[in-house]
Amino acid sequence: MFTKYKRRRQLSKVKPGDGSALPRYRLWQLFSRSLFALELAAPSGRHLFAVDVRHGRDSSSSKRPAALYRDGRQVHVANLPVTFPVPGGVIEVATSLYGVKRMHYVGDDGREQVLSPHPRSAEGLRARFDRRFPRTSAVIGAVGLVVLLVGLAVTLSVAVEQITRIEVVAAHLGTFTSPVQLPGWAQFALPAAGALAAVDRALRLKSTWMAD
Structure with a gap:
């Protein structure tokens, strides 16, 4: 329906x-x-x-x-x-x-x-790369998926920590400290890597809700 x-x-x-x-x-x-x-x-x-x-x-x-x-x-x-x-x-x-x-x-x-x-579009070039170098393409895709999963886990962990810092929430549920503490460079590198991974999946028409 x-x-x-x-x-x-x-x-x-x-x-x-x-x-x-x-x-x-x-x-x-x-x-x-x-x-x-x-x-x-x-x-x-x-x-x-x-x-x-x-x-x-x-x-x-x-x-x-x-x-x-x-x-x-x-x-x-x-x-x-x-x-x-x-x-x-x-x-x-x-x-x-x-x-x-x-x-x-x-x-x-x-x-x-x-x-x-x-064939000259970004999607066409990515498809040609996949045909010529299937193993390398598969590795890139797998690494990209791992990057997206790690980014999602870190984002959720930080979000939960911020929510539990609210007094009303903390009073009922307690506080949560994220076990993941990223160094300064990683706070910029991880989102950048996640964006690249999302672009790669989009070029292969394999976008997921994690990328969106």
Whole structure:
């Protein structure tokens, strides 16, 4: 029930496009633009759909942050998150602070497929690295996950300590002293490492609630 309501609400965000051509992907757009594509069959034949996401835009921008193109022409625009209607299903698009977290085609039968990133985009370069160096890529992913878990544990520990310092809470539950006391350099290094880990997971479309 909630899923159907969420899909209807996101479909309602979709507005008609202006028919303009899909702009070429430029090197300097590496961190400001994501571009994904998927070929789908329709009664009129096979069509190439592309989703263009501009990370520097939001709902207050004059141009929408997400656009759907069919065979190189803009057919829909929307604010994020959004669900674009396409032949045989929908394309669900969502972003986080660190990049794209969902770019999936969901068929009417429930089948899901991740769209292919543009080879020159940050997501495309990360995917190519994963194909060429799968073991190294797996190690990077595992280390990133550990960093996120450690960061979460430290954050929760510090948060509990701060809460129990409130007089009313301390009077009923006592106080808690975090067992983790980070040196000064680590207080800056851990968040920075966590941000890098979150970006890496976003580039692989494996964002988690920890990263968000």
